[in-house]
Amino acid sequence: MSKGGRKTIKDVAAAAGVSIGTASRALNRRGRVSETTVARVTSAAQRLGYQPDAIAQSLRLKSTMVVGMLVTDLSNPFFAGVIRAAERRLQESGYALLVGNTDNDLTREQQLIDLFRRRRVDGLILGPCEAENTGMIGDLEAADMPVICYDRDFDEGLSGLHVAHRKAAYDATRHLLNLGHERIALLSSSIKLSPGRERIAGYRQALEERGLPFREDLIRAHQSSMEFVKSEAYSLMSIRPAPTAFISLGTRMLAGTLEGLRDNGWRVPEDVSVLTVGDTDLARLYVPAISTVTWDLNSVGENLAELMLRRLAPETGSEPRRIMIPTKLIDRGSCARPGRLIGD
């Protein structure tokens, strides 16, 4: 028995009275092995509590059975839910998921990618990041690293998944327009990149279809510090004539918006309508409950895993695939016809 109490295949082979090679074949049921030896080896392994060393296997087989995933912030419930689902699906197929936080920093993202490559992950799922470096993804694929993109731009020839953010924002805006709103404020995280850019586009499209102007001054896009959002909400509230509805894009946005409105004494939905994109506990349980355009986090995670597994098993036929996750509007009563004009 080898040092450290850990049994190796050598111990198993010895215990079963066969050679190392035979033991390996028996355990993996590969090649030609007699049923009797399979039985002897298996039982010896069982008895010794043998567990193959995944590191040695990885070195030999050139596959770690680990998939890496990068998100901006693991503690954002939207990512946490997706990761959870992806991990589960991957685990079913024997893969582990290694997660890294980029903190929305391009340098950190690159560091993590290098780290994951050093660790020889079999594939990489890349979530959205503040800045993008499209060339980098091509480089990875060129270096034989399968990449699946998630809410992030990517070239033809690659696989990836997008939530239908454009449609989500479009539907949200239309919902408010249909109620008669004409000045709809928007709070978003970043408008330069997917998914923020998509959302603005949807918002804009809905307005333009009604012949309403797209007003920059009704839009605020920032990092999602809660205090910051609140002050942006204040600033929007001071516009005259005042906006009659607020759309918040993203969890953190909603919290700041609601707090801002509450502190100013604006009631929802009597004084102002509120709609959020992305559902949360807060939206569900606020009084009144906040209407939302949302989507299924589980589905996102499972589909990401599925895309990756497909890339990892070339025989499945690996032409690139793009998945679009649909969104749906849940009406909860935080939106009403525009009421009395505020501060006017």
Add this chain to the structure above:
Amino acid sequence: MSKGGRKTIKDVAAAAGVSIGTASRALNRRGRVSETTVARVTSAAQRLGYQPDAIAQSLRLKSTMVVGMLVTDLSNPFFAGVIRAAERRLQESGYALLVGNTDNDLTREQQLIDLFRRRRVDGLILGPCEAENTGMIGDLEAADMPVICYDRDFDEGLSGLHVAHRKAAYDATRHLLNLGHERIALLSSSIKLSPGRERIAGYRQALEERGLPFREDLIRAHQSSMEFVKSEAYSLMSIRPAPTAFISLGTRMLAGTLEGLRDNGWRVPEDVSVLTVGDTDLARLYVPAISTVTWDLNSVGENLAELMLRRLAPETGSEPRRIMIPTKLIDRGSCARPGRLIGD
């Protein structure tokens, strides 16, 4: 250059005109190497974009530089925050964090532990799990696997961390007692194990210090399905004389409790006081904001990482350490003196 475009140390050695062994020593600055060769090798490595293969290193050095962590549910914001902080601290020291979800299932937990062992993680951080198997932890340590426990029972001789759940519940209960409440309902996830058991103990202690009876019928302990919590809240509301205050232990509990109260038309805090253990967006932004006893997730994560790093670096002096994370009460106005008796 070896296959797949990946440079190995062999390529570097060749490019620098030295042997493989020398290249290794130069890159790691270990043993006797001349400064000039160090320079030659380093620049060759740089030029080729060489990255050492972590798998091969692991096999040789018997250390993967990976720490495993098990929690019941990654998408629970409490765990997500802790993981995030732990990951960051570990990464500073060159370790990666591999996370697994147990789904509160003992079997799954054991499977994951086996999986992590096969992958040769250098250490294991074990979060709370519905059922416990204290022997298992001893087995792991006996098999040379460093374990750090988190809100979970563990024997002398091991290191671990606990949030001061008992004190948290004690403080919460005292706060309500001081306001004049005598019938305080409690909604918890599980009362059999840490941390649920600790919390009940704190609640009980506070009551007994006031000479008030500990009433089983005011306590509900269950898995945290939202619908279930709501129905438990209903049941508590129908007791006569009715409870005048509710303590919810855990995030999910609060959501169900608030919904139950709202559906029944009980106003907070006029009709009933509410206090939650563990702060969340929902508690902060509900109207009225919900008072809470909370603690610092960052600190939990960092301390867990610190404990693990200490165990992993024996020279630091590795006598077992126990860390207790303090809690603090944040009063937000969801608690008031008991009002009119409801339904009585």
Add this chain to the structure above:
DNA sequence: ATGAAAGCGCTAACAC
């Protein structure tokens, strides 16, 4: 100071 060689634990190619 450097090169040659052994070996971490495993699988696959090749003999028999």
Add this chain to the structure above:
DNA sequence: GTGTTAGCGCTTTCAT
């Protein structure tokens, strides 16, 4: 069907 051997990429003796 089974044993022997090479080798994955790296670090670390041990000679020189």
